[in-house]
């Protein structure tokens with residue numbers, strides 16, 4: 001909501017178009033620029049609630065696709081049968097459990113920590129969530145698959161980007177128009193997952 005009580009244009013548009021959150025337009029721009037989604041893809045959606053990214057991806061992957069939508073809390077929208085909603089803590093669930101749900105062509109993470117208001121602490125928590133998303137990708141993302149994750153810019157950012165570069169053929173950093181200018185959030189896009197080297201069993 002903008003000062004003065006009026007919703008910003010993205011919030012108003014999301015409401016009008018039936019999306020659960022304005023965040024949908026961030027993914028829409030990333031998808032438009034990076035060509036990530038197409039019919040039939042299998043997608044892992046981490047931090048899916050209330051569900052606007054899931055809604056958008058449903059329209060792009062269609063009924064021949066599959067979406068596993070994971071969050072601590074339930075989705076706030078009705079989803080078609082090709083979406084499996086799973087309530088869990090991504091930091092606690094065993095990595096192998098994500099492998100059992102996959103493999104996926106695309107992993108997206110819009111996860112955000114409960115913020116403390118201390119910028120460095122919030123950025124460290126956000127980096128921890130992105131690291132976890134990368135570990136999940138090693139278990140559940142197909143070779144050649146793609147990856148999108150929101151991160152709060154902070155002192156860990158360059159290290160996270162470096163680790164992502166080791167795991168993907170190319171890495172882009174994007175700040176979509178719909179992301180508020182004053183927000184520290186930014187999106188990392190990894191294209192072309194290199195075959196992961198997993199620890200021996």
Ligand SMILES: C[S@@+](CC[C@H](N)C(=O)[O-])C[C@H]1O[C@@H](n2cnc3c(N)ncnc32)[C@H](O)[C@@H]1O
Pocket residue numbers: 020021023024046047048049050051052053054070071072073088089090091110111112113114129
């Ligand atoms: C910005 S919201 C996601 C918005 C969503 N992409 C949409 O378009 O509606 C961030 C989400 O991350 C989730 N989240 C944060 N930490 C998590 C964790 N450890 N495990 C699972 N979900 C988590 C929160 O519960 C919250 O719903």
